[in-house]
Amino acid sequence: MSREAITYYALSLPAIALQLFFSSSVAANPGQFTPQVASFGPGITELVQLLPWGLLALSILAVVRFRPSALVTLLTASFFLAAAALGESGFFGTALGLTGSVSLVILATFMALIGFNYARAAKLLGGRPALVEGKGPLGYQLLSTSLELVLPLLAAVALAVAVSAIVTTLTLQTKLLPEPLSTLSSLYLESRFGLVFVSIGVAGALIWAMRQILEPIIMYFTLTYEDAVKMALNEVEDIAKKLRRQARAKPVPGWGWLSVSIVCVVSVSSLSLFVVSPQGLWDNLLSIFGLHGVQGAGAGDLETTARNFVRTIDSNVVKGQDIIRQVIRLLWG
Amino acid sequence: MARKYSSTSLWAGVGLISVSVYFFLASVSLISPPAQAVVAALLSAVIGFVTLSAGTALIRTYVIARTVEQGEQAK
Numbered sequence: 001m002s003r004e005a006i007t008y009y010a011l012s013l014p015a016i017a018l019q020l021f022f023s024s025s026v027a028a029n030p031g032q033f034t035p036q037v038a039s040f041g042p043g044i045t046e047l048v049q050l051l052p053w054g055l056l057a058l059s060i061l062a063v064v065r066f067r068p069s070a071l072v073t074l075l076t077a078s079f080f081l082a083a084a085a086l087g088e089s090g091f092f093g094t095a096l097g098l099t100g101s102v103s104l105v106i107l108a109t110f111m112a113l114i115g116f117n118y119a120r121a122a123k124l125l126g127g128r129p130a131l132v133e134g135k136g137p138l139g140y141q142l143l144s145t146s147l148e149l150v151l152p153l154l155a156a157v158a159l160a161v162a163v164s165a166i167v168t169t170l171t172l173q174t175k176l177l178p179e180p181l182s183t184l185s186s187l188y189l190e191s192r193f194g195l196v197f198v199s200i201g202v203a204g205a206l207i208w209a210m211r212q213i214l215e216p217i218i219m220y221f222t223l224t225y226e227d228a229v230k231m232a233l234n235e236v237e238d239i240a241k242k243l244r245r246q247a248r249a250k251p252v253p254g255w256g257w258l259s260v261s262i263v264c265v266v267s268v269s270s271l272s273l274f275v276v277s278p279q280g281l282w283d284n285l286l287s288i289f290g291l292h293g294v295q296g297a298g299a300g301d302l303e304t305t306a307r308n309f310v311r312t313i314d315s316n317v318v319k320g321q322d323i324i325r326q327v328i329r330l331l332w333g
Numbered sequence: 334m335a336r337k338y339s340s341t342s343l344w345a346g347v348g349l350i351s352v353s354v355y356f357f358l359a360s361v362s363l364i365s366p367p368a369q370a371v372v373a374a375l376l377s378a379v380i381g382f383v384t385l386s387a388g389t390a391l392i393r394t395y396v397i398a399r400t401v402e403q404g405e406q407a408k
Contacts, residue, residue: 169364174371179374203336209385213350213385224404225404
């Protein structure tokens with residue numbers, strides 16, 4: 001077995017180990033399944049216990065068949081299955097929290113993706129030894145290894161830690177916002193969906209910032225003349241297209257702007273009416289002319305309004321779910 | 334042949350990235366106790382992202398122009 005293949009298997013191992021951990025947690029704690037899973041009956045419990053092992057077997061197959069995307073997908077599916085079955089009471093409730101599990105999944109994913117780089121090399125070589133063209137000083141070799149292996153790993157760890165820290169800080173800071181934003185954002189972050197979307201958003205912003213800084217540095221050392229000409233022409237082409245579009249555009253009477261303005265005014269008025277109540281809005285308008293005293297709503301009123309707003313959305317979502325269920329029932333008979 | 338690219342854009346880009354780092358740090362300090370300026374911190378982070386984007390775009394353009402120039406001189 002070549003050195004590249006050994007590195008590939010070593011880097012894929014954390015993903016497999018993590019899936020093994022999820023599978024054994026689900027298999028060992030059938031009594032701690034969430035009520036949603038348990039409500040389907042006794043048959044589904046056995047199925048949920050068996051399914052992670054099936055996913056694990058498919059993951060091992062994905063490693064052997066050099067399928068990185070399949071391995072990452074199966075790892076994510078295994079995590080969601082374990083989280084849905086056990087909730088936060090099983091392995092999440094002990095030493096490993098939900099955030100810690102997510103960080104481990106991200107880390108294992110990054111390692112698996114780095115590993116497939118070596119898998120490609122092993123496949124290309126086909127058992128032949130790699131021809132190293134030059135051997136520099138030890139410092140350069142260390143730098144090369146660092147850029148190839150250590151830097152992506154460090155980036156993955158830093159990303160996981162940063163996402164966890166930022167999400168925790170945001171959750172704490174939402175309490176400082178004025179009402180009703182405080183209640184709305186707290187309720188949003190308390191929900192699983194809110195937490196997932198915020199984590200994805202923060203991770204996306206951090207990856208974007210990393211890419212923005214790394215891209216010019218990599219370009220400086222690797223960009224060839226032909227590629228640079230293509231990129232320069234692309235930039236000029238974008239500007240030229242914009243100018244041509246502007247030159248072709250006929251003067252319009254301005255109905256578009258009027259429609260946008262009307263939509264904005266209606267939206268702001270509706271929001272004001274909803275948050276302040278018509279009477280409060282009327283009092284505010286009158287106070288501009290000195291006709292009536294302002295009777296502002298207190299923080300408690302705004303909090304109640306925010307909670308009512310969330311309840312209304314919840315009830316609408318439940319109604320939507322009922323409709324979807326009805327449609328599915330109609331379709332399936 | 335006169336150079337068509339200038340190192341000014343490179344240094345302006347580096348300067349903008351430094352400014353963005355300053356705004357990112359400011360956004361962190363604005364929400365660290367005892368400060369409680371959440372909205373100002375968010376605004377600071379947005380300014381940081383905008384200046385980072387502008388700085389890296391300048392450096393990217395500089396790198397492209399430099400590579401093209403060197404390629405033309407080599408021909």
